[in-house]
Amino acid sequence: MKNYFFCSLRNSLITLVLLAVLPALGIILHSSLESRSLAIREAEAETLRTVQLLAREQQLITMRAEQLLSLLAQMPQVRTLDGPATTSLLRRLKARGSVFDNIVAADAHGRVFAAAQPYRKMPVLKGGRYFEQALTTGSFAVGQHALGQQNGAKAPLIHFAAPIPGTDGQPIGVLVVTLRPDRYERFFDVASLPKGSVLTIADTQGTRIYRYPPEEGTSPVGKPLSADLWETMQGPDTTGTATVNQDDGVRRIVGFAQLWLEQAREPYLYISVGIPERQALAKASSALRWDLTLLVTAAALAILVAWGVGGIVIGRPVERLTRVARRMAGGELSARSAPHEDFGELSILAKTLDDLAEALSNDIDAREVVETELRKSEALLRMILDALPVGVWMVDPQGETRYANGVSRRLLGSAADIGSRPCEALSAWVPGTSENLPKDEFVLAKALAGDSMPQPQVLEVEDRNSPGRLIVRCAAIPIHHEEGRLRAVIMVMEDITERTQREQARESIEHMMRHDLRSPLAGFVSLSQLLLCQSNLTAEQREWAAKLGASASAMLRAIDAYLKLSQIERGTLALELASVDMLELTRGTLKGLDHLPQFRSRHVVVTMEGEPPPEGAALPLHCEQSLCATMLSNLLKNALEASPEGGIVEVDLKDLGTTVQITVSNAGEVPQAIRQRFFEKYVTAGKKHGTGLGTYSARCIAEFHGGSIQLDSATPGRTRVTVLLPRRLPGAAAPSPEPEGRPA
Incomplete structure (x- = not known):
């Protein structure tokens, strides 16, 4: 709720005066508390002195009584x-x-x-x-x-x-x-205690024997003492003071004494003297009232002075500045305050107000220029978005469309209209089926529900221009405020119908070609085996027949590997795991590459943990042999092709316990331009017939086995590729599919 009191400078000035009075009030209250504490201590001392005097007198009388009775006896x-x-x-x-x-x-x-x-x-x-x-x-x-x-x-x-x-x-x-207890009256009167003070004598049972001055109405003789007083006097101290409420309803500061006989188990008499607390504090209370009266008077005078002086010194200049500010608020930026002096806060405020008006006047043209440029930028952005070949639209946190470009309206129709709710109006199907996509499974609905990074979706939607359906790829990008609250969601929809159809056609052709190639190659393998069975062949003929069979077998394995790679990309391949000796597999892969021209001018060295493998060494691994052979073959081919003439390609195998590390290193560097994308599909550089599929397939095979592959180009002039494979694989997961294409 707005506090209107402090909207006035005069009221604020009065408040400051009152705040200035607070320390004085605190000092007065503190002094009063000290005075009250001193008065209470003095009253306690006075009652204690009086009661001790009476107690000594009574003890003397008791001793005289004991002596007298002993003599008489x-x-x-x-x-x-x-x-x-x-x-x-x-x-x-x-x-x-x-x-x-x-x-x-x-x-x-x-x-x-x-x-x-x-x-x-x-x-x-x-x-x-x-x-x-x-x-x-x-x-x-x-x-x-x-x-x-x-x-x-x-x-x-x-x-x-x-x-x-x-x-x-x-x-x-x-x-x-x-x-007779009344003999103590003269002692009590001589003490000159304040009005309302009382003397009380009680026996060992707490029964009042005597009270002076007498008060038969509220404190009769022969009746028990008040509970507060009796409980206080029964304490462990023989003398003491306390503040208690007595039978007549008066709160008193009491001094008491217990009177004992020798070898007695309890006091035989209790004497107390009480002074009214109000009387004891009368002087301190009077001083407090007087001090507060003076303080209130001084504060009232200060408020009157502040009210009058504030109106002259502050009120009038502020009213003048207020009038100037109102003129400025009305658009009159030429308004200025009266000539101001070079000192004083109000003069500084007036000058600041004039400077503000000047700055506003100077900035208004600049603002108009900025607004014009902003409108141009917005128009340009809309033109760019409308020219994009993909649909782009924005929805608010409630799911209502706030912007949609032309492609969005063409793809979605009325579902992209401003104010519409695409999550409710859009009809979508799972690709290749007649199954409707649930509304809450739509990527836009997931983003609106709080998913910070929803996965893109491929869907089928109704074609607005011809009968049938379109295949679209949808992505949603949530936009958040700084505090994390959802601000909007940008939706991108791309029509991939033609591309999908082309990929399906290409996949069919590739599949057909691979199967058509297998039959002739199988014939070559069989022919080679038949030739080797003939006894009339020369040694050279047998060598060429063996090479023919090996090449045909290698081509068959390559085709099988690429077929499996396609299945890996689609996530449909099931691993056929077996125990494989990686050292033997590496040596066998090298033998299959000895027919390559680059193999003859370069050397390949196989080591285990940097040393030549000892006799009978083995490195067992649970994997699919054909895929691992393809991975090794591709990595070795790349290393041989990249290595200079006479270079050495090193293959090091290392047992890391639960994993096996395979490192292929060679002289030569990977071009800087492709290092970040070295294992991506179709990425190649500097090779005349390079396809960019060798390292990609190696990555797919390693990841499908639950492993990883890494490029190291930190050493100048050398390239190192490291593969980590688990010794035993409980299950396999397909690597992330590439957005388009299949291996050739």
Whole structure:
């Protein structure tokens, strides 16, 4: 969605002012956080100091209570449970001044027999935790929450108890002193804590013994503490601080202390002092509000100044430039801004705008010239495409025709009309059959479906000019955008009806000639064999008869090899594999060539891995013997013909384990013009009667055996042809057929 706010320079300027304020805002917030953190630490320290002071005071009182009760327990009148004497003793102690509210003595059944302050009705102490613990353990004990009489009303008291030992050392009674927690009010008031601060004393069960200031509504005495506070005070630390929510709903920073007796398993008392978090942070919050007020005021003033100054310094010049730009957009390229100074961004912008108008004015003529040339080029391209002897048309990614030349319209008719869909409108057949080609098998459909390199197709289509069908060769070339998305498909269709007919006729003639030649040649072979059976022939006559038979046999093998080569090209030949000794086959091939004139003036050397073959050496290979013999014969003939008079042709055989390498090398170089096409059909140079079929047939035979052939002309003055054949061939695949022609 477009943001219209930033379309205005003034608004952008205001935004910059606000962005400039952000660092100051960050500093203020950071300072506020630091102040708040400091205030919290100070509040924690204050609560911890106060609670530690109260804890020390309480520990001193506990020690005094323990000492007092221990001394009283040794007095004779107490140990004899003498009520009047004990009462007199206790009252004298109380009269001298004591922090304790009362001092009581009771027998083992809890019946009070003496008290510093008289009771209206003597209570029974049995059942109190402090009483039972002192009686059973024989040690000093502190009680849990309990209420006692104070000024005629019940008030919370802290009980301290110690046993009265008998003559046998066993407790016979209990001495108890009581302490009023409200005595800590003056300590709390002296601390001058913030408003809302509270003092809380709890027993070992988490029951509130005392709270100051009192709050019976939400924090009554005798009820459990809030879960947060109790869980915090029960931790492993005897003193500490935390921030918790208390029963009255106020969040406070609390300092707490645990009070322990020696050898006790748990604290006997918990004291906490809490300061409201809000009060602790009041000063920091006030400072933050004041700083933010100043910042907002300064930002507002800066915005007002930016609004006014921006209109004068930026707004008016920009409006002037906008008017000039609109005139230019309307076609008035002569419009110019007012004379500009040599400094300032707006002056540079004005000058740039004037330069742009000047450049547009100067370039408009050049653009018209370019557009004119482009139209001429497009017209020329259309003329060239229409003059091509092949059909060319272009379809978009949806398969609709966007261009078609004249030949396309002649071959396809309405299927080549602009906007038509050739994949749907074209009817095609598999050549030589009445089988319709499926729509999705059409090469154009494959290209549209995402095939980046669809194989060309030969199809039959309806002849639009006469009854019958045309044989066409179709190819599709996908054109893609830079990101890989299909942009268009160029379709090329060539009418090869006449060429196909000529090839079929030539193939028939060649086939007939080869079969007609075989019969006379077979007769020559038989005649030679009959002559050799005669006993009245001279040695010279026998030699010529043998040569006649060998030549006829060689011609028969050549014809058979070329027939098989034709089958290889058509993919109809099945290999007749047998185990063949390549060394013996090479030697036999050489014997079949010794009648050639060039064989007499050149030498052929056969080696195995660069050395003369040892006696009995062999190199077995799984192949078709006649084809491999033809391949060797053609390579040797080429080498002998290319080698100079007296030259040496080297044939090296090498066992590479799973493959056999045959290398034929000779003096002389292959002409540079045909090196890249050396193994293609009909490629020859420098030979008077060369056909260009020898190396082509060698390549076909090597590839049909699953091998390869390679030309090496890197060494100046020499040519090396290397053939690699697998030792065992699981299956054979036909080499890629040539576009036209058959071997002669």
